[in-house]
Amino acid sequence: MTYDPLPSVDDLMALLADCADVWDTPDRSGDPVDILDHGLQVAALLAVSHPDDEQLQVAGLVHDIGHYLVPADEEGHGGHAAAAVEDLLGPRVARLAAAHIPAKRYLAAADAQLVLSPESARTLGCQGGPMTPAEAAAFEADPDFAAAIALRRADDAGKVVGLAVAPLAAWRPVVERVAARRQDAARR
Numbered sequence: 001m002t003y004d005p006l007p008s009v010d011d012l013m014a015l016l017a018d019c020a021d022v023w024d025t026p027d028r029s030g031d032p033v034d035i036l037d038h039g040l041q042v043a044a045l046l047a048v049s050h051p052d053d054e055q056l057q058v059a060g061l062v063h064d065i066g067h068y069l070v071p072a073d074e075e076g077h078g079g080h081a082a083a084a085v086e087d088l089l090g091p092r093v094a095r096l097a098a099a100h101i102p103a104k105r106y107l108a109a110a111d112a113q114l115v116l117s118p119e120s121a122r123t124l125g126c127q128g129g130p131m132t133p134a135e136a137a138a139f140e141a142d143p144d145f146a147a148a149i150a151l152r153r154a155d156d157a158g159k160v161v162g163l164a165v166a167p168l169a170a171w172r173p174v175v176e177r178v179a180a181r182r183q184d185a186a187r188r
Helices: 009-018 035-049 054-062 077-089 091-110 118-124 133-140 145-157 168-187
Strands: none
Touching: 009 035, 009 054, 009 077, 009 168, 035 054, 035 145, 035 168, 054 077, 054 091, 054 145, 054 168, 077 091, 077 168, 091 118, 091 133, 091 145, 133 145
C-alpha cells in the first residue's frame, strides 16, 4: 500500500476517524482497543502529564496511524505515521511518532519493571528487541529523549477498554494549532 503525506488537518482528522474499529493487527488479536481509541487515550494521558507540550500530545494521537496506512507492518508502522504527518505537523511530531518503537526497545533494556501488553511484547522481537548499550546511549542523547519515553509510557498505558476520554473532535483545535505553527515555521 502506498500513501501520500497528509495535506491538511481535514485529511488527518478524516484518517483518524477512519481508524475507529481498525485494529493494530488485521485479525484483532493484538491490543484490546482500536487505533482511534488508543490514540485518544495516549493523547489524553500526555495532556495530563505534559500539558504545555501540544506537539507531544498530537504525536501521541497519531503515533499508530501507520497500522492503518500499512496494515501488518509492525516494524515500520511508526515510520509510516511519521512520514504521513511530517509535512503537516512538523519534524518534531513526526520524530516523536516514529520514536515510540525505539523507546519501547530502550525501556525493554533499561527498565526491569517494564510491563508490556502481550501484543507489545510479541512485536518487540520483530522491532529489534531490547537495545544494546550503544543503542541506548545514542537514544539517550536525543534532545527529545524524555518526550519519547513519555509517549511510550502513555502508549503502554493507553489500552484500556471503555476508558472515557475526550472525543476526536475535541482534539481538532490542538491539531490546528500544531499545524499552524508548522506552517509559520515553514514560511520563515
